[in-house]
Amino acid sequence: MRIATWNVNSIKVRLPHVTEYLKTAAPDVVCLQEIKCIDENFPALEIEDLGYNVAVHGQKTYNGVALLSKLPLDDVSTGLPGDDGDEQARYIEATVGGVRVCGLYLPNGNPVPGEKFDYKLGWMDRLIARAKELLAEEQPFVMAGDYNVCPTDGDVWDPKGFAGDALCQPESRNRFRQLINLGLTDAVHLHNPQDHFYTYWDYTAGAWQKDHGLRIDHLLLSPQAVDRLEAAGVDRGPRGEEKPSDHTPAWVELSE
């Protein structure tokens, strides 16, 4: 079972890219972020026509996440627990073929310091709490999405230039490390520890052409999921298309 994650930066604009990816890469599950639309405006019919089930947690203008899956999406839940006042659409879970798939769009957190950075750290604390709950069930799960965290300087094209960015702050990295220390595995890093494997390139200043990227999209696997991990990687192709998202898909392959 192949599970991919992709921040598409508007599903309305990126629908042709997404349908092309579904046809060519044919992932079993895709976690989408930044769909930037309400549920009613998500192009479900076009995606269902390609053989996928759809679950959406949308929001007007900003954020928004969705799950696409060839197999049924069971027990869908939306919103990250821990703050009933949080109205930003950044989290969705569903069970697919016995695997709990968690799609997430972690807050960017800039500027630092500020309310947005505080929100990011609080959101990460809630994600850690949710991971603890899921780990207690001792079942396979995958937390996949745009984490907006570069785990180390090796994940940044210009570490000095990004030293003050929310994506690289010690507090952000510490919380990502807490997820790892709970027993989760950064699957793409495990399979490619020596390489950059950037997943994001800024639209400005020719960043893509210069490979000035960041690794911020991750798939964290529970021990029971790691037992089934066969491969992991990043598909750079979509970032090179016309009118691309600034992110490209990352994925894992789990045995059946």
Added chain:
DNA sequence: ATGGTTGTGTTACAA
């Protein structure tokens, strides 16, 4: 070059 681009949706804000 105190810069650059994209998307939503109005001419600001988020990334």
